[in-house]
Amino acid sequence: MNRFDYIRPATVSEAVAAASVPGSAYLAAGTNLIDLMKGGVVRPERLVDVSHLPGLDGIEHFPDGGLRIGALVRNADLAHDADFAARFPAVAEALLSGASPQLRNAATVGGNLLQRTRCAYFYDVASACNKRTPGAGCDARGGQTRLQAVLGWSEACIATHPSDFCVPLVALDAIVEIEGRSGRRDVPLESFYRLPGDTPERESVLEAGELILAVRLPGTAAAFAGHARYLKVRDRTSYAFAIVSAAAALQIESGRILQARLALGGVALKPWRTRAAEDSMAGEITGPDTFRRAADIALADAQPSGDNAFKIELARRIVVRALSQAAVGTPKRMPALPASPFAAVSGAITYV
């Protein structure tokens, strides 16, 4: 069988030391990594299982309203933490719109950030993929491109980052806490991912052996709690990755926008924050004109990477809808179908 070392370190520093050996990979819940290993897509020589590391599975609240989420907190636990959901409703909504209940119960915060693209050619070892084998070529170009990127893609790779969670996180200035051999560092999530360029195999700024310890949300981000939505367009109602998604968060005073946050999912190899669009809304009154202008700015640089121009128009529309719904106010209860563009009702139905 595929022989790899399996190491279960007792401390963070042991973990970092173990994973600094080339060919290592961290294992959290494995909902993504194990699948990839079974298909022969990735073949780490050493698995460093961090799922039992102490101290990484808590949510710490700070007096300023910010918080720190341990890398091992389960996606479902985070979404159902009442304090968290009250302060960062769009993040909770994004979490509950991802995958299935079973997967959310297992999946960790760190694993969600670092899940790999769902590009079908990446998954199929018979296909050429620069991300899997640098320099091999990209079978997605000129192939099936319906769901591929429209922003930030390169000739070498047109894939997207599939995470829902990361979209509102990046809009809300989340910080990633990283521990490596040379110590601890903080990186804003916005600059954590790399665009594909000529090196699509390099997906984040993490260096060999670096471990995500936590994700922090600043207290200032909680100021958006009253007007925050995450909306996700899917090919079916649930259990599907986003075609496009949008996180919108506003601070509003007497009908005027003090500050706006906007990020898009499913459009690029990273969660796509769009500051120019945010700035365009500052000081404006809420309403379709403001939101349409913001949407146009957000997508101004978008280019189809194949047969997917529809995603650009769809993204504009979902931006407008997300901003409009955010302006109306965060629903008192989690919508029955979280992040559904069409499920306006808040409900008592369980999440699917």
Place this chain on the structure above:
Amino acid sequence: MDFNEAAGTNPIDQTRVVGHAHDRVDGPLKVSGRATYAYEFHNEAPDAAYGYMLGAGIGKGRIEALDTAAAEAAPGVLLVLTHRNAPEQGKKGKGSARAQMASAEVRNFDDPVAFVVAESFEQAREAAHMIRVRYVTEPGRFDLVAERGNAKKPEPKGSTLADTAVGDFEAGFAAAPVQLDVTYTTPDQSHAMIEPHATLAIWHCDRLTVYTSNQMPNWAQHGLASILQMEPTDVRVISRYIGGGFGSKLFVYGDIIITAMAARKLQRPVKMALTRPQIFNHTSHRPATIQRLRIGATPDGAITAIGHEVWCGNQEGGTFETAANQTRLLYAGKHRMTSHRLAVLDLPVGNAMRAPGEAVGLMALECAVDELAERLRMDPIELRVMNDTQFDPETGPERPFSSRKFVECLRTGADRFGWAKRNPKPGQMRDGHWLIGIGVAGAIRENLTMKSAARVTLDPQGQVIVESSMTDIGTGTYTVHAQIAAEMMGVPMERVIVHMGDTDMPEAAGSGGSWGANSSGSGVYAACDKLRRVLAQKAGFNADDVVFAGGKLSQGNRSVTLESLADPQGLSVEAEIDFGDLTKRYAQASFGAHFCEVGVDLATAEVRVRRLMSVAAAGRILNPKTARSQCIGGMTMGIGAALMEQCVVDTRHGYFVNHDLAEYHVPVHADIPDMDVIFLEELDDKSSPLKAKGIGELGICGVGAAVANAVYNACGVRIRDYPLTLDKILPHLPPMV
């Protein structure tokens, strides 16, 4: 028993047990995990070795170099089978079984290249990944649209001809005052059942037993015997429980053949299951179609000319998708033509999937009828009613339908669904940012019958044991057999034990084409009828008016218990039902109508089904509970076909790209609203002694069109290219307000 004349009154008509909703007798086994599926016969082969198939990574070409040295040396590996050491195989046999790894040629993606057997599954899989293959790729024909011009008239598929013609279609169409000429396309689809194709092969000297997941064990037995160059009697196929098939397990694929070859070579039981991606590319799929519909009508709505042309593709020697079939029967019209053209494609093999023919044919025909109704400014139900026919319109009044309640289905559904509230003008109903639409479509599925045998044994405790090679693919056949035997023998259901899925038992119809319950149930009926006669005679009764009830048989005021008549070793009889020419003399089909309400999001073009109701007339409903489940399952698949299901073809490399259940979308629970199924009362005495007809596929037939018609009614956008994903609708919606 020959079934040549309409059935008279018989014990089934008592409907003490038959016709009532019964829970599935195999339900407790399934929910507690005790039903043994093909991969789970651990006691039968505790020493089984594990196989893993390596499929070809190209669509067409040949293997130029194959390096298996590392795999052979890998830990635990017992055998690496490739075309270099695969045993010689016989010719393609029944059930489409074809030789595997017989040469270096690659006929399609995931055609087997190697089969690794090891002590554990993980060892086999890892060793398979160590095999290095170099291919010479040849240009393949992977694109139906591009190959359409090369399509040829195919050989008949069984008794189904490629072409039919009545009157003069071209002239009739040209002369019609109202004409419709539209082309629809449907994509390749995958069965996406839960249980993978899996096989455990065990040899006892020169006899082979395979535990596998196959809808047609006897076809598999013969197909396997032919490939392995054996006598069918030396092959035993066991498929006790099947975790869904939908047609993908009608035939024999690599798992069965290769596992058997490897087990023979190793003289040790071997088992294997296909991986999910291999199911998509190695086994069959429902082939894509291009369908041109031309309908001519008078201004008041009478169809005068109807033509349905179908183009599809398959591998060399493959069959065609009979998508114009229903058009031969559903509506009246003087001038008629249907045709099927088949192109050679090098994609994975295409074959039957739930309601082959009608499922996709109706997605085109029933939308075209909707389009015609709009052109005529007629209600689409009235148009269908006006063109109803009570006889086979290609043959004439001499071939009436055995039973046909199509109009009743439409009328009942219209009434119950609230059809009158529909606004025929699209885009008029709103609910928030939803555009609301309502659509209807008719359903028809040919009623097929197959000869079927069964053995019934009365044991000394008075229990009735029913045995046959029939399969239950999750449809409820175990339960229906128990009901029929209980009804016939006058015992409660708990006194009946049903065994099936074993070719050592009498050959039954198998599960396919909706013939399962009706045909195999008639086999059980025939065997019970025989047992009743034997028992009556033994008891000294005059067979004709004996009453079987309460575990006794009685005549006048004399009665005898069943157990008193059984021999110590039990009393067994076997019989077979053989269907004569009633299907020739009478057109036979199940009918239905679907009513659907959808919402189309004004901004995002997302489509969601809000209500779906089906009315069905399918002869006697043997068990309303399992029948309803079949309909709901079919309706769900119909929603999938309309809105999301599609094998995405990479036309450069020749394979289905989205080959797992995360990327090949079938509806999830949240996509399915409350669904309603209404059965109309009907007895079809020309179909079988049970007076039932096929129900398993009717539920999917026409649903896609009902959804598409509702989408049109909602937003005025007519998409003729399934599935109706939002990217196709979006460009036609108004700019966002």
